[in-house]
Amino acid sequence: MSAPVLEIHNVSVSYGGVVPAVVGVDLTVGPGEIVGIIGESGSGKSTLAHSILGLLPKAARVRGDRFVLAGNTILDADRTTLSVLRGPSAAMIFQNPMAAFSPIHTLGKQLVDLLWRDRDQTVATKRERIIAALKQVGIPDPMGKLDAYPFQLSGGMLQRVAIAAALLMRPALLVADEPTTALDVTMEAQILHLMRSLRKTAGVSILIISHHLGVIAEICDRVAVMYAGQIVEEGAVETIFSDPRHPYTQALFACEPALIPTGVGRLPVIAGEVPRPGGTGCDFAGRCRFTEERCLTLSPPWVSASADPRHHARCHRSKP
Ligand SMILES: Nc1ncnc2c1ncn2[C@@H]1O[C@H](COP(=O)(O)OP(=O)(O)OP(=O)(O)O)[C@@H](O)[C@H]1O
Ligand SMILES: [Mg+2]
Known part of the structure; x- marks a missing residue:
């Protein structure tokens, strides 16, 4: 098997407060693989994404045992080296495409400005590359779009342009x-x-x-479920949707079972608050219907679930 595109091990991210926003995450994305991350608001999904892209605020600290992106170790590198390493390795798509562009150009x-690294190429060459890329994402009349302003296009x-x-x-x-998330159902599809x-x-x-x-459910090969900064369950998409084993994942799915595999269900809200990560025992114990004594005192192990x-x-409760 060829080397993974992303390989992180025991990665934590802190914004400066005592409690980290991401805690000891392991995640691998293989070549050509589509991996999904789900979890309630505040569970650390965007923080994890931003740590990969180097988009965290300056005060944020990323720690870990391993952080390899497209063959480059990016942990401990200084900021300039990081931007050079990351530039061609990863790119980000945001929720609101309007925010990705300047309204006035x-x-x-x-x-064209985006391709500033390719100093040896003429503007004409860059425009050709851009037109090809716009075609690749199914934009009609790509040449005409070059003269358009962002507000002239639908979300x-x-x-697609993003x-x-x-x-x-x-x-x-x-x-x-x-x-x-910002698109209507047809656009989403x-x-x-x-x-x-x-x-x-x-x-x-x-x-x-x-x-x-x-x-x-529709596009991923593998899914990781995040809760309070940790990945609490991970597996092939079919397995996670048909046989979720973590009570948190079960609770997410249980709220609207009919909608889960193919429908348009959004993550339901589970009773109780997401705790700040880093307490003793399991972070889900306060909301879990299966909580027992050990859940309050011992951190649950990462084990084979099926x-x-x-x-x-x-x-x-998951035993190998
Ligand atoms: N720039 C920041 N400075 C300080 N704390 C932050 C910052 N961004 C996020 N956090 C905190 O980190 C934790 C994780 O937030 P994050 O945005 O990663 O969650 P999320 O899973 O992406 O949530 P959502 O589904 O709402 O987008 C939250 O407690 C949040 O308040
Ligand atoms: Mg987010």
Whole structure:
């Protein structure tokens, strides 16, 4: 098997407070793989994504045993080296495509500017590359779009342009944080279809964050469930949706079972508050219907959760 595109081990991120926002996360994304991250608001999904892209605020601290992106170790490198390493390795798609562009310049100018690293190429060459990228993401009349301003495109079209912009960087990994949340259902379906096709046409791996279980079920190969800064369950998408073993994952799915595998269900709200991570025992114990004595005192181990060798959960009740 070829080397993973992303490989992180025991990575924690702190924003400066006593309690980290991401705690001891292990995550691997293989070549051409689409991995999803789900979890309630505040569980650390975006923090994890931003740590991969180097988008965390200056005060944030990333620690870990291993942090390898497209073959480069990015932990402990200084900021300048990091931006050089990350630039071509990973690109990010955000929730609101409008925010990805300046309102006062044409798309053509902004996309050409994006290619500033390629100093040996003429503007004409760059425009050709851009037109090809816009075609690749299914934008009609790509040449005409170069003279358009962001507000002249629909949200879905603009998200396509944002994806094209990301692809122009030829990233090994595309990180998409709620890429369809701002779009209507039809646009959402089209963007998902596009992202799925990109792994073949652009050879890119994708890490996608979504509140939307239908989105995750539809395009991911593997899913990681985050709760209070930790990954509490991980496995193949079919396994996670058909046989979730962590009580947190079960609670997420149980609220609207009919909607889960194929529907348009959004993550339901589970009673109680997400605790600040870092307490003793299991962080879910205060909300879990199976809580027993050991859950309050002992941190649950990361163990095999079912016969599927890729399926793991962080729960005392999951036994190998
Ligand atoms: N810039 C920041 N400075 C300080 N704390 C932050 C910052 N960004 C996020 N946090 C905190 O880190 C924790 C994780 O937040 P994060 O945004 O990663 O969650 P999320 O899973 O992406 O949530 P959502 O689903 O709402 O996008 C939260 O407690 C949040 O308040
Ligand atoms: Mg987020």
